[in-house]
Amino acid sequence: MRIDVVTIFPAYLDPLREALLGRAVERGLLEIAVHDLRRWTHDVHQAVDDAPYGGGPGMVMRPQVWGEALDEVLPAGPQPARLVVPTPAGRPFTQTTARAWADEQRLVFACGRYEGIDERVLLDARARGIEVDEVSIGDYVLVGGEVAVLVMVEAVARLLPGVLGNPRSAAEDSFSDGLLEGPSYTRPETWRELAVPDVLRGGNHAAIARWRRDRALERTRDRRPDLLDALPPDALDAADRAV
Ligand SMILES: COc1cccc(Cn2ccc3ccc(-c4cc(N)[nH]n4)cc32)c1
Numbered sequence: 001m002r003i004d005v006v007t008i009f010p011a012y013l014d015p016l017r018e019a020l021l022g023r024a025v026e027r028g029l030l031e032i033a034v035h036d037l038r039r040w041t042h043d044v045h046q047a048v049d050d051a052p053y054g055g056g057p058g059m060v061m062r063p064q065v066w067g068e069a070l071d072e073v074l075p076a077g078p079q080p081a082r083l084v085v086p087t088p089a090g091r092p093f094t095q096t097t098a099r100a101w102a103d104e105q106r107l108v109f110a111c112g113r114y115e116g117i118d119e120r121v122l123l124d125a126r127a128r129g130i131e132v133d134e135v136s137i138g139d140y141v142l143v144g145g146e147v148a149v150l151v152m153v154e155a156v157a158r159l160l161p162g163v164l165g166n167p168r169s170a171a172e173d174s175f176s177d178g179l180l181e182g183p184s185y186t187r188p189e190t191w192r193e194l195a196v197p198d199v200l201r202g203g204n205h206a207a208i209a210r211w212r213r214d215r216a217l218e219r220t221r222d223r224r225p226d227l228l229d230a231l232p233p234d235a236l237d238a239a240d241r242a243v
Pocket residue numbers: 086087088089111112113114115116117135136137138139140141142143144145146148
């Protein structure tokens with residue numbers, strides 16, 4: 001997978017070169033290219049924004065600059081690519097989204113700032129046959145798209161083959177069965193007079209699986225009842241419903 005990110009703050013994306021993702025790039029499991037949007041300005045001030053038509057607070061990012069940038073970074077043509085535009089007004093980005101995007105050959109992220117990007121940039125991309133996803137990472141307002149891109153790139157990249165040391169981690173993590181993950185423990189057996197639950201220290205794998213599912217059901221019911229409601233009818237068996 002190749003990932004391109006266009007932004008006026010390229011350094012915001014430096015964390016993508018660190019740790020697990022940095023190693024995945026070094027190992028050739030994915031390519032990441034970050035582009036400074038100001039490269040496509042032609043004025044001495046390198047202006048990327050202007051006042052909104054119709055008035056209102058803040059500024060809007062100019063279509064000409066974004067148009068030239070995306071013409072170069074995301075040329076229309078045979079190789080399919082998906083343009084992702086983070087915005088508070090977007091569809092929710094979820095683990096399902098991450099799984100779907102993990103199958104893409106190319107993802108291009110457009111990081112807006114100010115009050116966002118002139119709508120015609122997205123219309124033009126769609127008119128050129130490019131898939132455009134406007135996505136939100138949560139119901140709160142950031143200052144720009146860069147942090148949202150860090151979140152989404154990490155969520156997608158960890159699903160790529162070879163990126164995670166243990167592939168079971170991605171297959172069995174939170175949301176994989178529609179439930180939140182339950183509590184985890186490691187050594188020592190007792191810490192500050194708090195003991196690891198006995199069942200986890202025994203060797204009964206069926207009992208451990210049952211205990212973990214019960215804790216996941218309890219936590220999901222307590223913190224995210226919406227996820228329980230979204231489960232398919234046959235997802236919970238009688239033992240689950242008794243929790
Ligand atoms: C576009 O509408 C906006 C309205 C008020 C402020 C802003 C600021 N802003 C600029 C670009 C941008 C990109 C993403 C986000 C964002 C995403 C999520 N989940 N929260 N916030 C916020 C962004 C934009």
